[in-house]
Amino acid sequence: MDQAEKRELLRKDRQRVWHPFTQMKDYENKDHLLIEKAEGVFLYDADGNRYYDTVSSWWVNVHGHGHPRIKQAIVRQLDETDHIMFSGFTHRPAIELADKLLAIAPPGLGKVFYSDNGSTAVEVALKMSFQYWRHTGRPGKTKFAYLENGYHGDTLGAVSVGGVELFHAAFRPLLFDAYRLPAPQVREWVDGRPTPEAARTCVDEAIEPVRRLFETSAGEIAGLVVEPMIQAAGGMKMHPPEYIQKLRDLCTQYDVHLIADEVAVGFGRTGTMFACEHAGVTPDLLCLSKGLTAGIVPLSATLCTDRIYEAFYDDYETLKTFFHGHSFTGNPPACAVALESLRLFEEDRVLERARETSEALRVQLRRLGSFRHVANVRQLGMVAAFELMADPAAGKPYPFAERRGYKLYWEALKEGLILRPLGDTIYYWLPLVTTPEQAADIVDRTCAVLGRLGYR
């Protein structure tokens, strides 16, 4: 677009738009990046500059941008039906998607409840779990347990089980009371993985408080919410699969629902279709969104066991209905996109190809080891992360006010990379179609940016 048009759009953006998770004053003297085109793993700004979408547009994109099959799927669906209500009515795309999701999800899940985004998928899970215990004669089970550093969305129910103080502390008076558990913490990484000793210590330390809590209080706990394998917004903190296995065991033993929030980690990002597969466990409730539609349009789903579903199935007069719904529940175009995405997963062998890239990425990441202030380099599938630290050996971070991550973000844009930081945690969250060559190029550019900022 021409410069006048660009300036006019950016003027209106500044005048009219409040961007999410953004201190707008950060943009007092600079503009948001105006994106004009998106193709494959690249975004292009209004001046034609190209950027690797290194964060998959907030962890959503799967098959790259502008995939022709995705577009065709929307068009085909719109020729049949656009949106129709999902209460009293049903339609092919929502039925086929539910069937498909249950076929690929961890075994033992039985029903699909649709909504629009990750927050609502989690709220649905919380409300289902809460009501389940009322309907099955244990109305004292009204509380939830969650992890430090956990993030499950921004609606107030989801915030109540959120463990990221920066995002959540301000809203305390509006939140329900919940049990906060320490997050699993891996202290030593080699080649992007926890050392065996660090993995054992991590699991032992983190699981013991869960056991103690359940011993004393399981009678009042409905469910435990967890992001399996990676606590994403809380700082891309990864844990060993044994932690999820032991959570599953404790939840089963103490009659607590295991609620797996795979909104971020689902759909291949960690190397398996769902992150729970690393641990070989099935949660009682599974929350999905983001990659569900390949990251193109809003849609989410909460999968639950038939046992939970059946606790709501009764004569109308018993008032056991799950009174929850959103207007666009089961939106047909969104369901059609999700179905097409799952077809692409199979036909294009997306998981296998992503595995090749993630192995190539593992090798490349070794190069970050040469930077003295780069710590905790870790990787799972298409996700990798590290911290910028003043003194890694002493565990000493940089002062908060220096905003190291933020500065690196701006520098990386000049290098054609979107390295959106979480504080001083820098991460990749790559589209699954990223090639090994592109992954190498991304690490190359990251090293160049680090060097330019004086990191050695």
Added chain:
Amino acid sequence: MDQAEKRELLRKDRQRVWHPFTQMKDYENKDHLLIEKAEGVFLYDADGNRYYDTVSSWWVNVHGHGHPRIKQAIVRQLDETDHIMFSGFTHRPAIELADKLLAIAPPGLGKVFYSDNGSTAVEVALKMSFQYWRHTGRPGKTKFAYLENGYHGDTLGAVSVGGVELFHAAFRPLLFDAYRLPAPQVREWVDGRPTPEAARTCVDEAIEPVRRLFETSAGEIAGLVVEPMIQAAGGMKMHPPEYIQKLRDLCTQYDVHLIADEVAVGFGRTGTMFACEHAGVTPDLLCLSKGLTAGIVPLSATLCTDRIYEAFYDDYETLKTFFHGHSFTGNPPACAVALESLRLFEEDRVLERARETSEALRVQLRRLGSFRHVANVRQLGMVAAFELMADPAAGKPYPFAERRGYKLYWEALKEGLILRPLGDTIYYWLPLVTTPEQAADIVDRTCAVLGRLGYR
């Protein structure tokens, strides 16, 4: 589709899908209606039966189904960009839509914050209001006021300000404390409107408790949430515009945010673009969704004053950022659809034409007056409602267990009408493109159904 395919889809629906706001046991011996095609104001099931979409697919559809211009808008947008993240980045459709929304919204609103559905639009408003008072030196203002019969969504923050006991009571232990105010209640309707006397009484009775609450407690109240003109899910309860005017006055006088939830009533449904226009007031926060995209894809927006925005605008270190966001915030295809819908509003003179239909509907509705058990026939724009009652003169409803509305719903389907009830409240929520002839046909069929069920 053929019968085998239909049966197979319905079998999977039963086996795999949990429908919203539905007691699934109601479908033990019957199927959800399988919709195969949607065109204009009609839905078609798998057997080719045609139904008036009398409820606009849960109050969302505006220009009819399958509008070619809407489809073209999605396709055009997907040729440019599909979804890109909206934090740090921006794009033409979201900017232009924000600009357009603020141009047509009640004067005095300054910024647009996007999210995905009505619930999140309300949660954003609640959180903005709550944080505003903390940032401006009045951290004691942490509570909200809401109305009996009010409905603002199903996430737990929205449920906390919900006043429909049937939906909300079960979740009490998970909700924050809020002040419940009596709903405005019109006791006499003539020709679909409150009589002048009934209007005066309604406003006086409902506003006095607000005044009393604010006198004693405004110091701890952040905002008051209201659905202007029609409390929709709470039973299509309509009130005079003077009520909203007086709420505005009291909110201004006592420094309480007026939060207008126009998720359902916005975009022309009540005869004006926004329902607040009937009262000539501007809220501090305005929540929009449903009709925003003409009812085709999920999108919502929370509009706020610049005064609210500015209370968050500060150096990053002050931690005044509004830490809220959803992955699909500002989804480009959805914004493109919303923009195209607003163009159609202008080019096709949608509001003027809907006004003709709503006047024709007013005349037709007089015919319902001849049914002895039909009470409180009321109308505003494209919305009309009435109650089935055992004895209207004595204010006596039918017994709950008789499920009169529910039975009428099933009978109406045979007549090609979707009359989804709220208890024994029957309503129309017509697409704006419904013609006067279609409105007459809809009332015809309604009378036929009532007659067949033995109502006289």
